[in-house]
Amino acid sequence: MEKGNNLKFNEVVNEKGEHLSxxxxxxxxxxxxxxxGTICDDIPNEEPERMVTARKYPDALEIINKWYEEGxxxxxxxxxxxxxxxxxxxxxxxxxxxxxxxxxxKPRGGNYHWIxxxxxxxxxxxxxxxxxxxxxxxxxxxxxx
Numbered sequence: 001m002e003k004g005n006n007l008k009f010n011e012v013v014n015e016k017g018e019h020l021s022x023x024x025x026x027x028x029x030x031x032x033x034x035x036x037g038t039i040c041d042d043i044p045n046e047e048p049e050r051m052v053t054a055r056k057y058p059d060a061l062e063i064i065n066k067w068y069e070e071g072x073x074x075x076x077x078x079x080x081x082x083x084x085x086x087x088x089x090x091x092x093x094x095x096x097x098x099x100x101x102x103x104x105x106k107p108r109g110g111n112y113h114w115i116x117x118x119x120x121x122x123x124x125x126x127x128x129x130x131x132x133x134x135x136x137x138x139x140x141x142x143x144x145x
Contacts (some may be wrong), residue, residue, distance in 0.1 A: 007073070023118065028071055033064065034106070035078040035088065038125045039097070045080060045108075051087045056095050063129035068098040075101040079108045113140070 009022035024030060036042045039061075040054040068074050076097075080088055082104050089102065114120050123132065 021118075024073070028073065029067070030073045030075070031064075031067060032075050032077040032103075034125070035076050035080065039064070039076075040091075045084065048084055048087065051080070051084060051091060054091060057127075057129070059129040061095060061097060063131070065096070065098045068100075073101075074099040075103060077103045077106050079106045080104055 007024065007028070010025060011022055012020040014020055033039065036044075036054075038057070040056050041050070043050045043054055064074055074097075076088075076092070076099055078084075078088065085102070085104055088104075092099065092102070112122075114122070
């Protein structure tokens with residue numbers, strides 16, 4: 001795992017003057033990136049022997065390492081279990097992925113709906129890593145009317 005780059009967080013204070021969780025500067029993104037089916041072959045936990053030889057997806061390394069070098073935070077977030085941590089870290093090293101963290105045990109099955117008090121932007125991977133662009137899309141939100 002790569003070491004952090006001495007991030008500077010912005011303090012956040014509520015209307016009562018109480019400190020809240022700090023936030024990254026607006027220009028820094030916190031990327032949470034899946035592994036199986038996103039940066040390499042989609043391999044289920046039931047076939048861990050295939051994790052060693054997983055084929056890296058084109059452009060994944062270039063774009064992710066570019067984001068890292070630009071100062072963004074790269075954290076891999078995978079449904080692989082803790083018993084697969086060593087083989088996963090070894091594979092990431094072997095393929096020269098730069099990253100700050102590796103979170104194991106993401107719930108399996110897809111159909112994710114992330115609820116958070118911070119801004120969350122989601123991008124579905126569809127076979128190719130490129131620079132990100134802004135597009136207007138319909139999203140599901142809480143009804144506050």
